[in-house]
Amino acid sequence: APFRMSFAASAKHVRVLENAGLVRRKVHGRSHVIRLNPAPLAAADKWLRYYERFWRERLDTLEALIRAEDKAATRKRSRK
Known part of the structure; x- marks a missing residue:
């Protein structure tokens, strides 16, 4: 077969x-x-792209906050 x-x-x-x-x-x-029938796939692709951007922006913001906190903590430790 x-x-x-x-x-x-x-x-x-x-x-x-x-x-x-x-x-x-x-x-x-x-x-x-x-x-x-590509129409439903196009709709799903549009939805996925929206949420990909949504989560990328939020995760980038979270990463920036974590890095800033780490940097502040490092400076605080080096002053002691």
């Missing part, structure tokens, strides 16, 4: 993708043509 999963298993995966709106199926006689 050219694939490591059965036809039934792959058909089940395609159905899951269809139900999620990620692929579309067109039937031509006995042939089924499956096409990617």
